[in-house]
Amino acid sequence: MGLINTPMAGAHLNVVSGNFVTSQPLGVDEGVDYFHGGRVRRVDADGIKRQLDQNNIVLISPLGFSVTGESFSVSSEEVAAKVAVELQADKLISFCSHQGVINDKGEVVPELFPEQAEEYLSRLEEAGDDSSGTARYFRSAIQACRGGVPRSHLVSYREDGALVQELFTRDGIGTQIVRHSAEQARPATIDDIGGIMDLIRPLEAEGILVKRSREQLEMQIDDFFIIERDGMIIACAALYPFPKEAMGEMACVAVHPDYRSSNRGDRLVQQIEDLARSKNMQKLFVLTTRSIHWFRERGFEPVEVDALPMEKQRLYNYQRRSKILMKSL
Ligand SMILES: CC(C)(COP(=O)(O)OP(=O)(O)OC[C@H]1O[C@@H](n2cnc3c(N)ncnc32)[C@H](O)[C@@H]1OP(=O)(O)O)[C@@H](O)C(=O)NCCC(=O)NCCS
Incomplete structure (x- = not known):
């Protein structure tokens, strides 16, 4: 018009x-x-x-x-995916009835790698939904991603303003399927211990992080999450569970000095929060001496020692006098 x-x-x-x-x-x-x-x-x-x-x-x-x-x-989805790949598009955006991919709890999954997306798709297909718009667009998003389109978004045509919210808010409101970047965030494995030690030893030497022995790290490795870039571990964080109190401790948060101020710290907090939620934790706390404001800016509030799980209270080091910050999930 x-x-x-x-x-x-x-x-x-x-x-x-x-x-x-x-x-x-x-x-x-x-x-x-x-x-x-x-x-x-x-x-x-x-x-x-x-x-x-x-x-x-x-x-x-x-x-x-x-x-x-x-x-x-x-099929329009096939055309869309192939055109996006041939044009080397930055994005493929699909409008479907659902607001992207919904998990078992009824929540939207904000981001998936193609292989994770495939798992969801096969679950949809097993549940008898292999021809809805969502399933078909999902398939084309995976295809586009594999063909080199960095991002594919699935948003709902039913929600007014969905496109604007997806593109202009940090987490979006639908689902995006992204290609593996050179940088990968993933749970740590036993082979990552050397890399984690290289990252945290200088911070331990400065007294910013509490010292952890190799044996401790080996025992706790399943609680660690890392960001790896070109074979080097550039960031890590751990989530220690306190199931009795439905709480989790976010610990050993570190980003390599060369890679700071690019939202990697934010990404770690986001990952750990998602992980904690998926384990039904209601509160997340952190003990820190130097990064108090950094955590406060991310929604953590100062609390006293008695707010900690009993087991943690007993271990609290009154000489170190770390500040305790807590966030409800
Ligand atoms: C805290 C830390 C994880 C942040 O990592 P990061 O990747 O730089 O984080 P982000 O990019 O998401 O955030 C950067 C912002 O936080 C600010 N910031 C960084 N460290 C800070 C601190 N100690 N206190 C307050 N703000 C801080 C930066 O100035 C930047 O602000 P800006 O965006 O206004 O410029 C990183 O500085 C680090 O590894 N510190 C040493 C370890 C540590 O203190 N861990 C916490 C104890 S468990």
């Missing part, structure tokens, strides 16, 4: 469509003839780019044309 009293007045945008998708018939599968059902054979990315270069909006319908001149109905 370009009427004089609208914000788009005089914009003269052209919406262009064309035979950008070449298709081939699905043919006959297990005795079923799919007639005019087709699949994408190739996408004319150069043709699309020429239109985009002229500031045209390219509208691609789920229709493909074969070399022999026939038309085929192709």
